[in-house]
Structure formats: C-alpha cells, structure tokens
Amino acid sequence: MKEQKRYEYGIARDAHAQLERWVADGSAAGLDGTVWDNRDDGHSTVNLDQLPGMERHMYSKADARTRGWGLQLQTRDNVTVGNSSTAHKQIDKGSQPRCAYSLPSGLSALRKQYTSNNLYIYPSHMDHIAGNIRKEKKQTKKWGNGHGDMYPTNTPYLIITQGSSGTDQPFIRAVGWTIGSFPKAVRKKLEAQGLLMPTVQSLMRLHQKNVSSREDYLSGQAHPAVFDRRNLDALQMMQAAHEMRPESIPPLVQLQVLSEDNMRAGYDFIGPPLLTEKHFTSPEVIARIWRGYPQRRVMQLSAKDTINPSGARLKYHWVVLRGPTDKVKITPLAPDHSEVQVEIEYPGRTESTWIDGMWSNRLDIGVFAESSQSISAPAFLTWMTLDNEQRNYDQQGNLQSIDYGTGRYVDPRLAVGMPFRDEFQYTGGKISGVTRNWKDGRQQIVQGGSRPEATDLRNAITAASKTAPSPELSSAKQPAKPSQRTVSPTLSEREAAMQRLSSSFNLELPTLLRRSTQMQGVDLYVTLNHIIRQAAASGDAQTSAIAYERLSREFTGDFEGCGEQALAQLAAGSKEHLTPSDVRSLCLMAIRIHQDVAGLDDMGRSQRIAQLAVSLARRTDDIPLQRDVIREVSLSMP
Template identity: 35%
Template sequence: MRRIARLFLGVIPFLLLPAVAVADEVRLTRDALVPVGPSLWAASGIAPPEEDRSLPIVGAGNTADGARLLRHLAGRSDINGFAGILYDNRDRGHSTLAPDLFPRLARLAYGPDLVAEGLDYGLAGRILLPGVVFGNSSTAITSGPVPRSQSRLAMTSALGQALSARLYERNAIYVYPEHRDHDAEDLFPANWPYTLTSQGSSGSDRRLLIAIAMTLAAFPADTFAAMRDKGLVAPTVQMILRRNLATVSSREDYLTGQAHPTVFNPTQVRIGRMVAQAADLAADAIPPMVRLRVMEEGFRPQAGLAGLDERLFDTPSAIARIWRGFEWQREMVVSAGQTQDPNGRPLRFEWRLLRGDPARVRIEPIAPDGRTARITVAWHDPFETPAPEGGEDYDRRVSSRVDIGVFAENGVQDSAPAFVSVSFPAHQKRRYAEIAGEMRLVSVDYDARARGAYYDPVLFWSAPWADRARHDASGALAGWDRTLSDGRSLAVPPNGAAAPDSDAPPAYRIDRTDPAQPVLRHVVE
C-alpha cells in the first residue's frame, strides 16, 4: 500500500497541504538480522517494494536542477527509476529527504528494537542492506576527547575502514557533513571514494543526496542492472558526480585535484549534468572499480620515536600512509593490476598528483599500460591548497597530505579514482637540510601542546621536548641532543624505540591520561 505524506509550507509551518501518495516504507527489525561477523549483520527477508510507476518520479515541489529532465526521461519508460533502490536516513530525521521530493523512492524505517541499540544512527555499515542503497547521517562526534566527523571516524578506525570499503563494493553510498574537519585546515588523514563528505554541518548533505537520488533514477534499466550485479553502482555515481562539478569542464580537469577534493562544496554540484550523463551511459561502457595493491614500500610497521605503524589502511580503492619516520624521502610501488573492466574492454591507467608539491612527488609508470607505478614522495611541510577556478574562498585551506589518484580508462569512460594518500604530522616542526650530499632531518620540535598546535589524538602524540640531530662523518644519524621543556638537556641514541627484533624495553611510552592530548614520555626521564 502507498503511504500518505502531508506537506507543509516552510514559510507557513502550520498550513496543511493536500496529502501526497508516496512509496511504502521498508521496516527493519532485529529479528530480520542475521549475524555475519563481529558487530556485523545482514538484513535478510527485506527488499525494496516494487516501484509504483503511477506515482511521479519527482514531486511537484522538487525544483532541483535536472528535475524537469528526469521527468522527461521517466516518460520514455526506459530508465530504471527507483526500482530496487532504498534510501537510508541514519540521523532519525534530523536531515532527511522529504518523502514528497521523490514519491516513488522507498525509505528504510528502523524498528524500536534497533533504535534502542543505536543501530539506526551514525556511521553506516554494521547492517548490510539488500539492493542499491544511498543514505546519510547529518551527525558528527561532538563530545568526548576525539571529536570528528563520521567520515574521519571511519578513516581512523579499523572497523570504519573495513565497513566503508565493503559498502562501496555492495552498491551503497552515504553522505556525511565535515563539521569542523575541513574549515581553516583539512584534518582528514586520507582521501577515498567510499563516502561523500559535504562542506558544512547539519543539512549541508541534502543537496548531495538529491544529486545521488536523481542520478540513480536516470540510469537506463539495463545499465542499472549491470552496475548492480557487478557491484559498480557506487563507483559509477562517484565518477559522475566528480565529472560534473562546476570546477570541472573537461577530461583534463577531471584528472586534476579540483575534481577530487576531500570534501565537496554542495553549491558546485551540477545535478542536471549528472542526470544527463547517467541517462547516456550504456551498459557496455560502465567503467571499472580501480583496485590497488602495494607491491613494495619504504613505510614501516614501526617508525618514529613511538615505534607506531605508518600504514593507516590498505583497502581495495584507497591506500593511506602516515609519515612517522625521520627520512626525507619515501618510495612505494603500487599496482592496479587486479582491476578488470566489467565488459572486458582493455584498460589504460592514469596516475595523477591531485594534491602536493609537484617538485616533491615523482610518479613513474612501470608497465606499458600504466598498471603499476613507482611513487616517490619527499617530506611536505603544511601547505595551502589553492581554491579551484570557479570555487569559493573557503575552498582554500591548509593541508598536510599528498593525494595521488589512479584512474582506469576503458576507451569510453574514465573510472572513479582510487587514491594513494600520505599524511604528514603537521603538529611537528621539522627542519631538513643537505648533509653529506643528502637531505636529512636536522631538528624537530615535538611539543605541539606547548605551541597550542592541534593534532589528532587517535593518530599522533605530542612530546615535551625538541631534538637536534647529530650526524657522523658519513652523514648517518648518530643521536639527538634533546632539550626538555623544563630546560634540561639529554643526549639520546638515534632510535630510542627498541628495534623490532630486540628484547630491550622500549625507550618511550604514550601517556593517554588526557585522551584528547596524548603525550610521549621518555622512560628514563
């Protein structure tokens, strides 16, 4: 049965307008969940209802760019519409798509038992839903010692990384606001295609939701079925959104950083062009999902004074590293060789620097078709990202991350990007200089707390000292002359952290007494 939605005028909130028929809700309760892993369930026995094509595909009050085009396309009856698509709001209606915007669109409703457990709220992924799903949670972690957006939460937790990558391959795409993670400074440790993050706070996600809904509805039915069956809905939507930003006018633009920001300015999204591109995409032209694998690398499982892992995550379409060691330059060999075109078309690969200093990043394709590349990155101090042409003033901000995009081109379409990201500890003040013919670390001030410099307590730490390096005649690091915050001086060995194969106790420990500002302590202090 159809549901009836009553509409209200925003300027006259108590004026009741005529009821409008909309698609049924899909109700999900605890007894419909089947455990498939730790804190992970699959929703069995539910499915989006059959699309009622007697309802309008776009509501009369929906005046978004592209609405008229979508109505016209729906009249031709060869597009998928909202068949097999489910909308999942995960903020309990705080920032939701009004039912009358898309009357045919089925919406997920959580039973009170799942609400009581919090499984309806915040970051998506713990419940795997059937069909094609898009949704949002206009929420953020605003209390406690580690405030952050839902997107940054996902990037900085092993569970969030795994769930986000899994959703991407299961035809699901979610939108979250950046909420203070992307204002004067970009605080994200990586870039990835798994989620969409909107510039702003509550409500900033709605335009992106409208764009996704209209794009999904516009695909030809056979194209949609092929994407769904091959797990390529989310990558294709990501490609179309990025290709149709106001700052992107050509293929060459698409292969630059202005098409692939960490966070999207909703005003730059051209929905009508997205709808048109989706409607024109043939089933035999669907681009692949780029899959990456690290073959060799200089980033280590134990690095820096604290001996922490430099590998933030390795997922199919995003690889992220954190620079913890003392080196001036690092190297990786990355392969996209596991990427396959869904229609068997031959692929060529583009590796493009999207963010960072071109003088300090070198990308050398190895295979003739570009499937493998050697990436060399030198240390970056914090730098200002320029606002893209046609962008807003607030598109300019400080960053401490290098992004490399990997694109597969099948002769018809470029794929969504896969990313290789390298994040630098911007809270440390480092100085490098040429010694014995090579660039080497000369000094580093670790005392971010004393300087009032922000650092992510999940990933980094502060220490109450500054070090000046001592080098031997060959230029090798011989030790550190350390000045403590109380004025005392110490001479310490090159690497206080025990070697991986050593039974010696560690020279340092991370003190998390204040979880918002962890501090590295010298054991012998």
C-alpha cells in the same frame, strides 16, 4: 544561501519530472528496491515524493537515537543512500567521516559499503574550514579562521559535503535521481558487480559545474575531500546515467602495493610495537601517515587488477591532486602506465591550489583508468604528515631535529604531542645518537649505533624516551619487583580453592573485594581472578582494574588470560557507558597487563594489548594520558 536553495528547489522539480518521464517510457530503471537510511532522527530529511520508488528505512523510537544514529558502519542488503547531519563527539566535535577515516576499521567498513551498493553522505561540519589555525583544539565555522582540511585521507567511499546540517540533502537527491536514471540493463549489471556507487562517484565528479574539461577532471579541482553543493549538477548526472550502456560502464581502479619503504616503531620512529605508517591498504585507497625519520619514501604500485567491464583498452593516469607537486616524482614502469614508481619527499603542510586558504597536511595522488568511452572515479594514494611535529632536514635530506611539543593540533587517534625536541647526530651518514631537550630544560644525550635499524639505536631511542611517570599514575604503572611476587598456583590448587570458596562467590563484588584484603596465597589468587571476570561481565571497569592491579602485584604468570579477556570485553562495550574515569582505569589496567605479558616473551599478545591500550587512551581528550600510555607500552615492549 537562500538563492542556492531556491535554485535547488527548481532543480528538484525538473529532476523529479524527468525521472518520471524516463521510467514511464521504460528507458530508465527507476528507484524500486532502493532505500534511504536517515541516521539523524529526521534532522536532515528529503521529500521521498521527489524520489519515487525509494523507501525509507524505519528505526524504532528507541533505535533512532542509538543504533540508528550517526556514523553507519554496517552494510545494508538493498541499494542504499544514507545520511547523518551529526557531529562526532569522540573527536573534538569533528565530523563523522573524520571519525571513520581515523581508524582502519572504519575505512574497512566504508569500503564494504562502497562495493556493496551503499553510499552515505555526511557534512564536514568544522573539519574543512579554510584557514591555517594550528594550535587550538577548538574549532570554528568562520571561513578563514579554521584548521583547514583535517581529513587524514581522501576516499571515494563517501560523499562529504561542505558545511553542516542540511548540506547533505541536495547530494542525497542527486545520487537517488542518478541511480534511477540508469537503463535497466545497466543498473542490473552495476549492482551485480558492485560497481553502482563507483559509477555514481565518477558521474558526480565528472559533471560538477567547475569541471568543464578532461584536464579539469584529471586535477584536484574535481576531487577534493569535501564537495560544495554549489558545484553539484544533478541534471547532468542524470543525463549521463541515462545515456550509459553496458559497454560504457567506467572501470574501477584496483591498486596493489608491489613494494614500499617499511618504517618500524622503536627503530625508525617512537611508538608502540603495532604503530605503523600503513594506516590503511585497499584496492581503492592506500593511506599512509608519515612517522619515520627519513625524508624520502619510495613505493611501487600496480593498477593491473583494475576491473574493466567494457573490456576496452585502458590508459592510466597518476595525478597529484593536492600537495606539493615538486616533491613527487612518478615514473612509469609499464607502457600503459599500469605500474609506476612513486618517490615522495616529506611534503609538510601546504595550501590547496583549488580552494583559497584551505591548508592541509595531506598529499593526494589520484589514479584513473580511461577507456575510449569512459573514465573512472579515482583510487587514492594519500600521505599525511603529523602537524604536531616540526621537522628540520638539511640539504642532504638528513633529519636534524623533530619538535614534538609544538602544541599544534593533531587528531588524537593518530598521534599525541610530547614535551620535547629530539636532535639527531650522525656518524658516516647514519644516525648515531639522540639528544632530547625537554620543555622543562632537562637534556638527555644518548649514543646509538651506526645504522637506524640497529638494535643499539633502538635502545638509544627507547632510553631517551624514559622519564619519571606523573605522580598521579606512578603507583598504578610501576610493576612489582619479581622478588616480591608469588608464582601463580597450580591448576589442582586453584580447583581446590574454588570449591572451598564457592559460597563466598555469591557475595556482591564490592563486599568480596573488601574480604580479599584479608586473604593470601591461592585463596587470594582465585578470588581476584573471579572478581576480574565477574566485574567485566557486568561492565564494572573500576572493580575489574582494581582487582587486576592487586593480582599482578602479588603473583607472576599470565593468570589464565583473565586480564586480557576482561579488558577486551570492557573495551568492546558501548563507549557511552564508559566514563572518563573508567577509560583511565582501563588504560592503567592495559599497561599492567602489557608489562606482565612482555615478561612472558609473547610478542603477539604484547602487541595486541599495546594496540588496545593506545586505542583506549585515544577515546579521551586527555593528552597527558595518551602520552603516558604510548610511552609506557613502548618502553615495556620485548
């Protein structure tokens, strides 16, 4: 590594000098108007003297460790190159990119940056360590003893660097020098059309030291999820940028899903209503997670909307970059290959062809547009299988069993392990029943219908999911029987009670909550409703959850939406301000709200609350809680 750093120092001197010469003779745009956004409080820095014209965005002392720390999900107006050599404590000390990739909202934020002339660089930390260790959550930096490639998708939105703190620095400099090396007219056009960072990505990937031919570029060797600083060639990136002209700007591939197999929670796999295989869909990244039972997926995709700045004729390439090529069939549907059909057989876990010992559950297909003068950065179609599942298919492609209790690690934001194995029975080639074998020796046999989509099979799967709740959660999760609950009071009754009780609403919430134990009827309803709202406004998750539990136990109705509003308000607050106990209370509150709304036959609200409940549970490392939440919102869906 010392030798590598000495080499990089030499490159920095040469690159800095070259950029200054080009700027001085007017052939390069330089870096005026660009910003470096450091988001680790100076932990991993670059010398801006080597990037003349680039300015550092300054955070206040208070913001440096809060709003200016870690993963950046905002988009800056200026051309921005950013970094943060930090890990993300919410996902088992995983990297910042894995945090973003695990959530559709995170990917959406990264896409906005990418198309708005922002590019951020983060280390992979321990999310990309060679090895095939699967059963431990604990990670290591020891090469050969890692979990492998843990990213659920691959994108051009970021640059992820191999290693930890400081490995981002040579990439920050290389990206900065490349931006400064474009001729003025080229940089102006790139910025105006949102093509600056896609072009930087194509140059970085094309001019790696381990990429010596077009064939290399159109392979997984050039497009890993994580990049090694030893392959970075900053001087070649600069030269290519300096030689670029408006007519040679590379295309930007834009994908569209024309059709695909749709798997539905409760029908084709176990899960809450909003859980889906469609993790993220954008013109540059289509990310899917294999949840449904069938062994095969078929998609039809188009790249006809590709942005083509040069106007030249384009040729398209669809290439398996990682994963088993023998399980992928790509059939052109148009002469220029701008439309294709992709057929994929369940890919499972495989070792990288390009990096020894780098195992992954992800399949990557890259899509490239090539003209006579340039070739694009890839757009991606990715499929991730869940490593906590052990699936067995027969020779006809029929799923024989899924073991959800393997103990193998999976990102808790994507799935949770469950302590049972499902075995499937078939009638006439269709699933007709499920036998569930629990780890404690219990067995349940449930008969379903003759079609996987049939309602009776959905009921069979749901019935097979039922199990006694854990004793700790049972009292909180069991809804009161309707006969024990009172209909919510009318508006006029509530208004009269609010006037009558107005003075008591000035009491502190703990005092008011104690007094409410002596109340009943409309007075109790109005008081609990008030406590729920006020506790949420002050960030008191525990009090809000306790008050809602009592309100739900005593009354029927939607309670003017007070529970949903409070839950959303508390969940939207700073994650650092919610203790594990707070999150647990909010999860139980969400389950009860979901049960109440399910009884109102409002699928839209029910689904929103189910999604929020699962999202809350996945903020924790409490796998049993995650399992309970997923089971409960699945079983109480309408």
